[in-house]
Amino acid sequence: xxxxxxxxxxxxxxxxxxxxxxxxxxxxxxxxxxxxxxxxxxxxxxxxxxxxxxxxxxxxxxxxxxxxxxxxxxxxxxxxxxxxxxxxxxxxxxxxxxxxxxxxxxxxxxxxxxxxxxxxxxxxxxxxxxxxxxxxxxxxxxxxxxxxxxxxxxxxxxxxxxxxxxxxxxxxxxxxxxxxxxxxxxxxxxxxxxxxxxxxxxxxxxxxxxxxxxxxxxxxxxxxxxxxxxxxxxxxxxxxxxxxxxxxxxxxxxxxxxxxxxxxxxxxxxxxxxxxxxxxxxxxxxxxxxxxxxxxxxxxxxxxxxxxxxxxxxxxxxxxxxxxxxxxxxxxxxxxxxxxxxx
Amino acid sequence: xxxxxxxxxxxxxxxxxxxxxxxxxxxxxxxxxxxxxxxxxxxxxxxxxxxxxxxxxxxxxxxxxxxxxxxxxxxxxxxxxxxxxxxxxxxxxxxxxxxxxxxxxxxxxxxxxxxxxxxxxxxxxxxxxxxxxxxxxxxxxxxxxxxxxxxxxxxxxxxxxxxxxxxxxxxxxxxxxxxxxxxxxxxxxxxxxxxxxxxxxxxxxxxxxxxxxxxxxxxxxxxxxxxxxxxxxxxxxxxxxxxxxxxxxxxxxxxxxxxxxxxxxxxxxxxxxxxxxxxxxxxxxxxxxxxxxxxxxxxxxxxxxxxxxxxxxxxxxxxxxxxxxxxxxxxxxxxxxxxxxxx
DNA sequence: CTGAAAGCGCTTACAG
DNA sequence: CTGAAAGCGCTTACAG
Numbered sequence: 001x002x003x004x005x006x007x008x009x010x011x012x013x014x015x016x017x018x019x020x021x022x023x024x025x026x027x028x029x030x031x032x033x034x035x036x037x038x039x040x041x042x043x044x045x046x047x048x049x050x051x052x053x054x055x056x057x058x059x060x061x062x063x064x065x066x067x068x069x070x071x072x073x074x075x076x077x078x079x080x081x082x083x084x085x086x087x088x089x090x091x092x093x094x095x096x097x098x099x100x101x102x103x104x105x106x107x108x109x110x111x112x113x114x115x116x117x118x119x120x121x122x123x124x125x126x127x128x129x130x131x132x133x134x135x136x137x138x139x140x141x142x143x144x145x146x147x148x149x150x151x152x153x154x155x156x157x158x159x160x161x162x163x164x165x166x167x168x169x170x171x172x173x174x175x176x177x178x179x180x181x182x183x184x185x186x187x188x189x190x191x192x193x194x195x196x197x198x199x200x201x202x203x204x205x206x207x208x209x210x211x212x213x214x215x216x217x218x219x220x221x222x223x224x225x226x227x228x229x230x231x232x233x234x235x236x237x238x239x240x241x242x243x244x245x246x247x248x249x250x251x252x253x254x255x256x257x258x259x260x261x262x263x264x265x266x267x268x269x270x271x272x273x274x275x276x277x278x279x280x281x282x283x284x285x286x287x288x289x290x291x292x293x294x295x296x297x298x299x300x301x302x303x304x305x306x307x308x309x310x311x312x313x314x315x316x317x318x319x320x321x322x323x324x325x326x327x328x329x330x331x332x333x334x335x336x337x338x339x340x341x342x343x
Numbered sequence: 344x345x346x347x348x349x350x351x352x353x354x355x356x357x358x359x360x361x362x363x364x365x366x367x368x369x370x371x372x373x374x375x376x377x378x379x380x381x382x383x384x385x386x387x388x389x390x391x392x393x394x395x396x397x398x399x400x401x402x403x404x405x406x407x408x409x410x411x412x413x414x415x416x417x418x419x420x421x422x423x424x425x426x427x428x429x430x431x432x433x434x435x436x437x438x439x440x441x442x443x444x445x446x447x448x449x450x451x452x453x454x455x456x457x458x459x460x461x462x463x464x465x466x467x468x469x470x471x472x473x474x475x476x477x478x479x480x481x482x483x484x485x486x487x488x489x490x491x492x493x494x495x496x497x498x499x500x501x502x503x504x505x506x507x508x509x510x511x512x513x514x515x516x517x518x519x520x521x522x523x524x525x526x527x528x529x530x531x532x533x534x535x536x537x538x539x540x541x542x543x544x545x546x547x548x549x550x551x552x553x554x555x556x557x558x559x560x561x562x563x564x565x566x567x568x569x570x571x572x573x574x575x576x577x578x579x580x581x582x583x584x585x586x587x588x589x590x591x592x593x594x595x596x597x598x599x600x601x602x603x604x605x606x607x608x609x610x611x612x613x614x615x616x617x618x619x620x621x622x623x624x625x626x627x628x629x630x631x632x633x634x635x636x637x638x639x640x641x642x643x644x645x646x647x648x649x650x651x652x653x654x655x656x657x658x659x660x661x662x663x664x665x666x667x668x669x670x671x672x673x674x675x676x677x678x679x680x681x682x683x684x685x686x
Numbered sequence: 687c688t689g690a691a692a693g694c695g696c697t698t699a700c701a702g
Numbered sequence: 703c704t705g706a707a708a709g710c711g712c713t714t715a716c717a718g
Contacts, residue, residue: 011410011468011490013695024705029697039703054488059466060403060412061695064710067354069403071467074447085423089449101463104417104447106432120444123402124414125354145397147354231634257634264636287630291574291600293607356711367689372713382687404711407694 012055021049032057072102072314073121077109078134082285083154083303087132090307094315100127109134118142128314130307131155136166137198149317153310154303156326163317164326165310167301169199169282172331173206175299176252176280181210183339185250185278187219191237191262193254195226200254203282207252219245229254234261242269253281256288259296263338278339282331294337302332355398364392375400415445415657416464420452421477425628426497426646430475433650437658443470452477461485471657473650474498479509480541492660496653497646499669506660507669508653510644512542512625515674516549518642519595519623524553526682528593528621530562534580534605536597538569543597546625550595562588572597577604585612596624599631602639606681621682625674637680645675 018028023046031038031046049055063069074091076084084104092102103126105117121129128148133139133155141159142150149163156164180188190207193200204224211217218224225241227233234253238261242248251266253259259281263273271277273294281289284300306329313323335343361371366389374381374389392398406412417434419427427447435445446469448460464472471491476482476498484502485493492506499507523531533550536543547567554560561567568584570576577596581604585591594609596602602624606616614620616637624632627643649672656666678686 011695015695025695026697026706027704030704033697035698037703042703054490056462056465058468058695059463060407060468061710062466062697064403064696066697067710080428085428088447092449101446101448101467103444104431105444106435119399120402122399123405124444125401125403147397232636235636257630260634285630287600287628291603293575293578354711357713358711368711369690369713370688373688376713378714380687385687401711404694405713407712409713410694 011058012053014055014057017046017050017053017055020053021046068127068318069125070100071124071126072100072311073105073117073124073126073129074102074132075105075107075114075117075121075129076132077107077114078132078154082283083134083301084132086303087130087153087307087310090304090309091130091311091314093304094308094311100311100315111140114142122147127318130310130314131157135197135199136169136202149314149322151310151314151317153306160326161324163313163323165306165313166326166328167303167306168328168330169202170206170209171328172282172299172301173203173208173252174210175206175331175333176203176282177207177210179280179297179333179335179339180250180252180278181214181216183250183274183278186216187245187248188216188250188252189219189222189241189245189248190224190252191234191241191254191258192224192226193229193258197229200226203252203254219248227254227258229257231257231261231264234258234263235265236261238262238265239269242266242271248277250278251280253279256281256283256285256296256298259298259338260288260292263292263296274337274339274341280339284334289334289336292338297336297339297343298334300332300334302329305329354401355396357398357400360389360393360396360398363396364389411470411661412468413443414467414469415443415654416448416460416467416469416472417445417475418448418450418457418460418464418472419475420450420457421475421497425626426477426644427475429646430473430496430650430653433647433652434473434654434657436647437651437654443654443658454483457485465490470661473653473657474500478540478542479512479545492657492665494653494657494660496649503669504667506656506666508649508656509669509671510646510649511671511673512545513549513552514671515625515642515644516546516551516595517553518549518674518676519546519625520550520553522623522640522676522678522682523593523595523621524557524559526593526617526621529559530588530591531559531593531595532562532565532584532588532591533567533595534577534584534597534601535567535569536572536601540572543569546595546597562591570597570601572600574600574604574607577601577606578608579604581605581608582612585609585614591620593621594623596622599624599626599628599639599641602641602681603631603635606635606639617680617682617684623682627677632677632679635681640679640682640686641677643675643677645672648672 031043078084107114129150138158139155141157152164280297282299284298289296374386421427450457472493481501482498484500495507625642627641632639
């Protein structure tokens with residue numbers, strides 16, 4: 001049920017408005033832009049005409065003289081993941097209601113594609129570029145001779161000349177442990193994520209540091225169990241750990257996915273969560289964290305806030321205030337039933 | 344660890360290139376655009392100069408004379424969900440490597456925001472607009488007097504004057520049932536999603552229609568169990584249904600979330616999946632469908648393909664071939680272990 | 687083969 | 703208070 005046809009209106013231009021209102025181009029422009037020195041009656045007439053013709057100023061032409069485009073490019077390699085979207089939303093918020101429009105480009109972790117999109121964005125004269133990676137490991141810089149500022153988010157640039165914003169995964173590890181300790185747990189294990197990821201290693205670092213500060217260690221002095229970012233790994237590791245250390249009373253999971261697997265295993269083993277064992281994880285991925293029984297206590301990476309900060313830094317750079325280096329942004333613990341009864 | 348500083352280069356213009364190469368603006372333009380009537384030596388010199396200065400043509404200025412911008416707007420209300428991203432990727436693919444850049448706008452299911460973004464996009468003179476909704480229920484049209492073509496995806500426009508593309512949820516329901524029947528199941532129940540969603544009702548329609556065609560009905564002739572798009576609903580409903588109809592051998596779940604709850608309940612009840620009961624669902628949301636034991640057989644909505652189609656239709660409309668009405672796109676069954684042993 | 691000129695849609699000094 | 707003119711960065715007939 002669809003029919004074909006031909007159509008297409010031509011965009012209304014300021015010249016059309018001026019002509020219809022019987023004034024010159026410049027007067028029409030001044031009238032619509034609220035500049036002084038226009039007779040009120042004229043201003044009204046032009047405004048009405050513009051309204052009637054549904055005139056929408058051509059943003060590009062409007063900004064041509066200023067050299068700005070009111071446009072930002074967002075190159076991401078994490079479109080299927082969860083980082084870029086909240087970051088985009090934060091950036092949109094920071095820009096302020098519609099002042100700035102965002103080009104979203106999907107680089108798919110491919111250097112060629114990334115380069116390609118970069119060129120396209122520069123051709124479109126974006127005022128600045130945000131680059132979002134899929135992991136917190138440093139990535140190659142896009143270079144320092146670009147005509148517009150660049151901010152790297154989540155995946156930092158490997159060059160100290162660039163500005164990067166990353167979540168504080170070490171701090172996140174600390175948050176998880178401090179919370180377990182606060183709920184009275186002492187025999188804690190850590191089922192970590194993929195060891196090739198800086199995020200996994202940083203979280204481990206935070207976990208062990210926080211324990212050490214309290215004179216504790218991972219149960220049995222065992223090393224953190226690295227594995228994969230998957231439910232399957234959570235299940236496997238939990239079974240093995242609880243066999244080796246039956247009196248565990250707290251589990252820090254490298255991610256919500258891992259935690260879901262851990263919850264399943266604990267249930268199979270007849271352990272009550274949180275009464276017997278408390279479970280805390282990272283990411284706070286809603287769909288996973290709130291679907292389980294009990295729901296997951298999880299450390300949120302604050303992506304949206306990261307996006308807002310990135311956008312603010314980018315706008316500052318566009319205005320001439322450029323920063324360098326890697327900025328770390330704190331994470332935030334969200335408490336639910338897997339660590340506190342009834343939470 | 345970050346330092347502040349001031350910087351900013353001015354974008355290189357064609358005039359700069361022409362001057363540096365010692366030719367006129369027009370010659371520089373012709374040389375770079377491969378037009379005939381330029382001495383090879385001149386062409387080479389200009390090209391080298393452009394390269395050396397890292398000249399990037401201003402896309403807006405380049406297209407100004409044509410009236411096109413090589414730009415598309417994507418207004419979505421499903422940024423946190425899963426529809427808009429694959430749709431965006433499909434659209435990007437259809438456009439062809441970087442020919443077209445996409446403005447992504449987040450309407451957040453708010454008419455005001457949507458209107459606002461629409462105006463901003465029109466001001467930026469996008470060549471066309473794709474509107475993505477968060478549910479398949481018809482939504483208000485943006486209007487028919489817009490200067491550029493609009494394609495509605497996932498959420499169709501309520502006006503037959505508009506072009507809309509939606510997944511075939513009725514067909515999806517059929518696919519699910521046909522598959523269960525093919526694996527020998529006959530005593531089938533349906534734990535449906537939120538009844539206020541057309542998607543939930545359409546899937547139910549497909550499920551019952553397919554059963555009827557085989558002379559079957561839902562077990563016990565009971566109505567489909569409508570509820571919510573959640574794991575909790577899946578758990579609750581599965582327990583109730585299996586108590587009422589203990590010999591069920593197949594469950595169609597309204598979504599992967601529901602299916603995850605159903606799997607949990609079946610496990611608690613001691614039913615083996617798929618040996619005793621087969622489970623099939625909709626959406627094929629990787630993170631949910633591949634994390635469970637067994638993994639979920641699920642009907643994929645083909646969002647990426649939907650996005651490609653939308654982009655192609657949009658480009659056709661931009662070129663003057665406009666269609667109207669609602670087009671339905673088939674879904675695709677992905678078989679995994681919840682219906683077939685070892686799949 | 688090369689370049690001066692007009693035009694794409696706007697804004698902004700600068701005259702009147 | 704109003705308008706003619708220049709300019710933002712490019713392309714494209716049109717002269718030379």
